[in-house]
Amino acid sequence: MPRGKPKIAIFGGTGDLGSALAKKWAKKGYGIIIGSRSKEKATRIARSMRKELDVKSIEGFELAEAAKLCDLGVITVPYISHATTLKAVKKFMQGKILVDTTVPFQKEVTKVSLPKAGSAAIEAQNILGGGVTVIAALQNIGSHLLSSEDSIDAEVLISGNDEEAVNLVTKLIEDLGLRSWHAGPLENSAAAEAVTSILIAINKKYKRKSSGIKITSH
């Protein structure tokens, strides 16, 4: 990891969550690489973001190349594309940090349904192998909140086993304007992933646009 700001690849950066993260971080001075299965789409979205934000440091590449060029990767694809995306970036992510934002939704998004491995982030770690430091975060913040300039009344749970990597991700999340908590080892991503279905169930039941969680103290 270089000194200064890491260059961030966003695998799925053409989607709602990925685009929102890309723009917020680009505005904070991070170099951004939009990674997509389609290089054409990635470069097109990157060009449009450069124009919109009037910044230079957003590029678009196909997934493997995005992984090769980045210091740190963030995966923001739907769960159905999670494993294939990870396999596409595995080779070039060795020695790097991968931030997994995935919620393993099945058919009913209001019902918790965790994979056998325990969580999507543990699946990511299993696919990428021990050479990649997987950190789970940002499962509970809706992309519509991140794409707005309004302040967000919700906090982020970060799960991971590497203290230094957790601290770096804490800084990245702070630069999104969000408070975060180190919520324990990577296994605890199960809680954060499961909470998203609860928040959607609450939105539905209580007729809200969006819900989040906060940690209280006594």
Added chain:
Amino acid sequence: MPRGKPKIAIFGGTGDLGSALAKKWAKKGYGIIIGSRSKEKATRIARSMRKELDVKSIEGFELAEAAKLCDLGVITVPYISHATTLKAVKKFMQGKILVDTTVPFQKEVTKVSLPKAGSAAIEAQNILGGGVTVIAALQNIGSHLLSSEDSIDAEVLISGNDEEAVNLVTKLIEDLGLRSWHAGPLENSAAAEAVTSILIAINKKYKRKSSGIKITSH
């Protein structure tokens, strides 16, 4: 279910969480049955509570008898006694509501470790069968908070499939002085159970006595 306040059996009512719940509900006028494997221990604790609170409506019984006499049961035993306790009350809980507060802790309480069925509450439903309405709640509120008179800055997630039963449990939790949310179907107990390990991890990392969660809205 009779009109008016249900008679509540607390399976594990001799423990910290069970005792705290018993006292708070007794003070609100609910009839309480302390259920324990040991009838002697149950009657002794019940007598001590009657004296401490100066109320009459707290009795102590062995588990099966407690189940027989109650309108609604609450299980507050450690996970290691969860299945055996449920088997002991199964027969007499048919047609009733069972509120499951269990967190399926393994060796490391700061690490999420959900059972294969998905959650302890789903295991409870599987053991008790379809004749019992299992509602999961109160996994995230420490017994030391419930046993104090101080107000609690934390909220309760209620998971369950039966709207009427959820509403009744919502009222019970309101009578503990706590706000709760219907967090979706019983499967969503996985989130609430997993969150407890996150809260303990946060307590440890940030050197706090106790943490809780709150739901925010946008």
